[in-house]
Amino acid sequence: MRPKTLVGWLIIVLATIYFVMPLIATLEFAMRQLPAGAARGWFLFGRPHSFDAFLSSVVSPRFQSDFLRSVALAIAAIVFGILLVVPTAYLIRLRFPGWRSPVEFVTLLPLVIPAIIIVFGYSRLYLATPWSPFNKSPFATDVLLTIGYVVLALPYMYRSVDTGLRAIDVKTLTEAAQSLGASSLSILFNVILPNVRSAVLSGAFLTFAVVIGEFTFASLLARPVFGTYLQEIGANQPYEPSALALIAFFITWACMGLIQVIGRPRGAAPAR
Structure with missing residues (x-):
């Protein structure tokens, strides 16, 4: 050796x-x-x-309800993030290349601005005013929490989608689809999105990992999710916090593994 x-x-x-x-x-x-x-x-x-x-943590009704709520919020954040990021990144690469640097700067702001500042601004603007629709019910607050999660995951989702768009010829694909009479929505969802499927899935799994472990937004918006459950258990139980931390760790790594498996390029079809 x-x-x-x-x-x-x-x-x-x-x-x-x-x-x-x-x-x-x-x-x-x-x-x-x-x-x-x-x-x-x-x-x-x-x-x-x-x-x-591990068993007492998993069978706890509080664990099940809070974890399922976090999963639902993660799915909503993923859908909202895809609908926001994919058209934006596509239009920037196709028609507005000069806006690429400013948009990248904006998407990186959640990494620079602490989450406590973002959620405090949200609470002061949307929850402390009587005209806001986000303080009318717990569901409305969950909508605001989902928007906050989209903001937190924006750097990862945008970078993943933008990297996928760089790997394909967006202009040629768009012109070819237009020559066949495809509409703008058809081009976006039937041509562009399938070609960046791996990149979108990478951003989706990263968003899921961010939402599952997030605590600051949910705590200040007073919503029971998996992150707040972890904190409360950690303050009152000796052994369950370690078990839940390992469960959250393996969920995150499972997401990373799915990114590698789904994003792996498929082998070329054998020649006949």
Whole structure:
């Protein structure tokens, strides 16, 4: 084995240990909770362990309702984000290339402006005024929360879609579709969107990962979601927070894995 190859593998092993050991420690701590009334669980590292923290967290009615609400809000944010970003990025690349830099700057603002400032501005503008439609019901507040999630995920969604559009010839595809009599909506949804499917799915999964773990927006808008549930459990329970943190971690990595699987280019069809 060459010295450079050996050094490379050594770095990979050390990096793996650095990132995996905290997960193992978190898992071991979460498994220290024993079932109620049980004197002992199965032994690991010389002490009893069980998966009771994971089971009690998952079967909790509060966990199920808050997690499902977060999933619903994530799906709504993904749909809203796609409808907002895909036409915008398409028009910028096709007709308004001079607006590309200003739009990129605007989409990066959620990474620069803290989430606490954004949601505080939302609450002062849309919830503290009697004429606002967002303070009439919990559903209306959920709509505002969804818009906030779209803003938070905007840098990831826009970058993903813009990268996908760079990989195709937008102008040629549009002109070819127009020559066949296709309308603008037909071009966008039947020609452009299928060609950037992988990029859109990447942005969608990143949006899902952002929404599942978000706490600031939901907390200040007083909406029960998975992020606020994690915080409340962490303040009142010893072992369940570690279990829920691992569950959220693996959900995020599952999204990353789906990006790799779905975004993988398909093999060329064999020649006949």
